[in-house]
Structure formats: structure tokens, C-alpha cells
């Protein structure tokens with residue numbers, strides 16, 4: 001591994017120094033060959049940077065050619081250039097390469113400290129003049145616009161609910177998470193753990209079929225991969241026992257232990273796919289975005305006065321000493337725009353608007369009144385008029401027609417970018433499952449459940465519990481690359497955290513406490529609008545209650 005010296009950093013071309021610094025800020029060093037290939041990359045270096053950071057595992061300290069080969073080669077326009085560049089590096093001696101490119105992270109300018117995520121209602125900065133942005137084209141995929149939909153289920157459902165669909169779905173989940181784990185664990189297929197491995201330490205990557213405790217107090221986990229099934233035994237006095245209490249069904253984990261050569265492994269350590277170890281925000285954009293959810297328009301508990309305050313503030317119709325309103329460029333809604341009809345028994349007693357289309361008309365009237373230069377993105381939830389099985393497509397055309405044509409309707413979950421900052425939106429129904437299953441996770445702190453999603457690289461890891469997941473051929477819930485922002489709702493409480501560089505936001509509700517919540521002693525957190533500065537990913541809570 002190259003040792004980076006203060007002297008050698010001066011030998012790097014200016015462009016290279018900037019690249020080295022960008023990677024150093026994310027905690028990585030660059031191999032000289034990799035640096036040269038990045039410098040000679042013909043496409044957007046910013047995009048390449050993001051793709052590399054998103055694909056690199058936290059265990060990697062030095063980014064080498066092997067880590068970026070696929071990323072470079074996947075772009076045809078770079079193949080020729082990459083080949084030439086790589087060969088020129090290979091023709092040079094290792095010593096020459098070291099002299100030319102080795103760089104010192106320690107001599108780079110200090111990495112700016114990450115601002116803490118702190119609730120606040122004001123900002124001292126002066127408001128800039130809002131800029132006009134291009135409207136979003138119908139295909140939602142223009143390179144020019146500031147909102148880009150990167151993926152959702154809308155128009156792509158393949159599920160027929162047949163046996164083969166389930167096989168495809170679980171294989172896709174396994175393969176995607178196995179790929180993440182295999183960067184940190186040297187695993188072998190379960191079928192290879194025969195008698196020859198008896199008494200030897202082995203590692204495997206498996207999907208959890210079942211977890212149970214034995215009469216002796218040990219924990220037994222059944223794990224499956226495409227080649228077979230194995231029983232992993234976690235002994236009650238073993239190092240992994242406490243951690244094994246975090247294992248949930250259907251997730252994909254790595255296991256290291258001693259094989260008995262007869263279908264069992266005695267677990268020494270466990271590994272979750274997790275996020276790369278970042279502390280800085282993963283991406284930087286511009287402008288501000290507001291994240292809200294669970295408006296429940298049509299419910300008699302919808303807080304119309306609080307919404308009016310929010311809307312007037314956003315439109316600059318009320319005093320705004322912070323100047324923050326004029327900086328808002330995006331409004332993201334993570335589901336339950338309306339209360340819906342027949343979602344739970346006796347719901348009619350809680351409704352102010354009894355017809356679901358009239359509920360959407362009321363919601364459209366509210367949102368259509370918001371400043372036109374704010375891009376509004378709407379994702380559905382379990383109260384909306386889309387299929388209940390997730391992933392859910394965008395709201396239907398007959399509903400979209402009530403809204404201004406510049407609004408963007410996306411599915412649930414949906415991945416998009418706002419000014420280049422990647423956002424993963426998920427309504428958050430799986431939080432119900434995680435609260436039930438995981439110790440220390442509660443509705444009062446929904447951000448903790450969301451962090452568990454990030455640790456497992458999956459938005460809804462438990463299959464077949466509260467969340468009804470359609471077995472699409474692709475598992476849309478795998479978090480293949482880390483988003484800069486994870487936004488959920490559903491639980492009607494606000495939770496904000498930063499986890500390994502990811503801004504985690506649960507945005508509460510605009511519905512006051514219902515009779516049902518009163519009986520259950522559930523205290524919603526209402527009329528709070530988390531706002532994110534996309535340049536720093538700093539999150540503030542704006543309160544309109």
C-alpha cells in the first residue's frame with residue numbers, strides 16, 4: 001500500500017489534487033493507477049465520483065483499479081480511453097507511478113467539520129432571489145432538470161403472484177445484498193461446507209429462514225443460499241449471542257464460525273451489510289428541500305389552520321425573518337396525502353370528506369396554491385388510492401389531473417435526485433414490523449427503525465408480516481447504493497438523525513391526535529416540516545402547530 005508523503009502531493013496535477021482531496025474527505029485514499037484513470041475519464045467526474053463512493057465498501061481504505069473497473073467500463077465512451085490510460089499506467093514502473101501520483105492525505109486542507117443536525121427554526125443567512133428552474137418533462141428523465149426520478153415501480157410491475165415470481169424476488173434480494181457483503185467477507189457457498197470443512201473456520205452469506213431458541217438457551221438460525229441450507233448455532237455464552245438478538249427473518253447476513261462438516265456452523269461473528277463508514281454528508285447540492293408526509297386530507301383531524309400557516313409562510317405571505325422560505329426549491333411528500341376510505345374499521349366516523357376523489361381535490365387545491373417555483377414531489381402511502389401491496393405505483397392519472405401539471409408523482413418507494421442529491425423516499429410501513437421485532441425500536445423514535453433499514457440495506461426486510469410485498473422480479477427495497485437522504489413517514493412521529501453520512505428523516509403528520517390514538521395513548525407529532533439545506537444536508541425542524 002502506498003505511503004503518502006507531504007512532498008509527493010505537490011507532484012500531483014491540480015485536477016488530481018482536487019480528486020484526491022474529494023476522496024480523502026470521504027475517508028478514502030486512491031491508488032495511483034485509479035487516480036490516473038479518473039483524471040482521464042471522459043464523462044462527468046462528479047457523477048463518477050458519486051458512483052465510486054456509492055459502490056465502495058467501508059472496509060476499503062485505498063481505492064484500487066479493481067474497485068472502479070466496472071464503473072468505468074460500463075460507460076462505452078470511456079472504454080477506449082480507459083484501456084489506453086490503464087495500459088499507459090501498466091507500462092510504467094511501480095516506482096515511477098509512486099513518484100508521480102502518491103499523495104498525502106495529511107497535507108490536504110483540513111476537512112470541514114460536519115454541522116450537527118440540530119432542531120432550529122431560524123437561520124441567519126440572507127435569502128437569495130429564487131431562481132426559475134425548468135419544468136419536469138413527461139419522461140422525468142431529463143439530464144437538464146433539477147429533479148430526476150431514478151427508479152420506482154410505476155409502469156414496471158411484472159408480478160403475477162406465481163411461484164416463480166417469489167423465487168425471482170428472493171434471489172434478487174439475496175444477490176444484491178450478497179454483493180455488498182462479499183466486499184467484506186470471503187464467503188463460500190453452503191453446498192461446499194461438507195465433511196472436508198469439519199473443524200475449520202468458514203464464512204457464508206445467507207438469508208435468514210428462521211430463528212429460534214433451544215431449551216439449553218442457545219440460538220439457532222436457519223440460513224439459506226441458492227445452493228443449500230445450514231443451521232447456524234449461536235451459543236448462549238458466545239461473543240455473538242447478544243448481537244444475534246438483532247437478527248430478523250428474511251434478511252441477508254454474513255456468518256463466520258466453525259463448521260461441523262455436517263450441516264451446522266458454530267457462530268463466532270455476524271456481519272450486516274450496513275452503510276459505508278462516512279461521517280461527512282454523502283453529496284452536496286444547492287437550495288433547500290422540505291420533507292413532509294401523512295397529511296391525511298379529508299380526515300376531520302387534518303390540521304387545516306396549521307397547513308394554512310405553512311402555506312402562507314412558504315408563499316412569502318407572512319413574516320419570515322429567517323428568509324428561509326424563499327430558499328425552498330422542493331417539497332417532498334412521503335405518502336398518505338389523503339385519509340382515504342375504508343382503510344380501517346369505523347374510519348367513516350373520522351372523515352370530514354367522505355369521497356376519496358373529493359379528498360384528492362381538496363389536497364390538490366392546497367398544493368396547487370403553493371409557489372410555482374417549488375417542485376412538489378408526491379409519493380403514495382397505505383391510505384392512498386393505489387394498490388396496497390408494495391411497491392406502490394404513483395397515484396393514478398385521474399387523480400394526478402387534479403394537480404398542477406408540473407408536480408412529480410412517484411411510486412413508493414422511489415429514488416430520485418434533487419439538485420444532484422440522492423433521496424430515497426419510502427412511506428415507512430415496515431417500521432411497524434421493525435418496532436414489533438427489534439428490541440429498543442419504538443414509534444417514539446422512528447429514525448432508529450430507519451437506521452435499521454440502512455444497516456440491513458433493505459427498506460422492508462421482514463417478508464409477509466404487516467407489509468404486503470408483491471414478489472416483483474426485482475426487489476425494489478434493497479438499498480444498493482447509499483442515499484444522501486432517507487425520508488419516511490407513516491408513524492406520525494418526527495425523527496431526525498445522521499447515520500454514516502445519511503440524513504435520516506421521518507416527517508411526522510399534519511393530523512392531530514385521533515380518538516383511536518387517544519385510546520392507544522399514541523401521541524402524534526403534528527405540523528412539523530423538516531427542512532434540509534441541500535448544500536450541507538443540515539436538517540432543521542420548522543414548527544407550524
Ligand SMILES: [Fe+2]
Nearest residue numbers: 294336490491
Ligand atoms: Fe399516515
